[in-house]
Amino acid sequence: MPVPKSEFESLPPCDFYTPAELLETDQMYTIYEIARLLQGLETDADIDRETEDILIDWAIPWVMTNADDLVVAEPRDEDEPGYYGRKD
Structure with a gap:
C-alpha cells in the first residue's frame, strides 16, 4: 500500500552508476x-x-539498461558465468 512521502526523513534521487563510473576499462566482471x-x-x-x-x-536490469555501453564475453569454462565490461 502506498505511503505518504512525508513519512520519510530523506528522499535522495534514484541515481544509478554508469558503466564508466562503476567498471574499470580493462576489466571484465561477472x-x-x-x-x-x-x-x-x-x-x-x-x-x-x-x-x-x-x-x-x-x-x-542495470546490465540490460546499459547494454549499449557494455561488451560481453562468453564463459571460459562451462561452470563459469559470462563476463561484462565497458565497451570503450
Missing part, C-alpha cells in the same frame, strides 16, 4: 561482481545467498 559494485561493495565481498539473490535482481 553479474555477481557487478551486483556487489552497485551496492558499493568489493567484488569479492562475502555475502549470504539471500542477499546475493536480491543484488542480482538489481544488477540484471
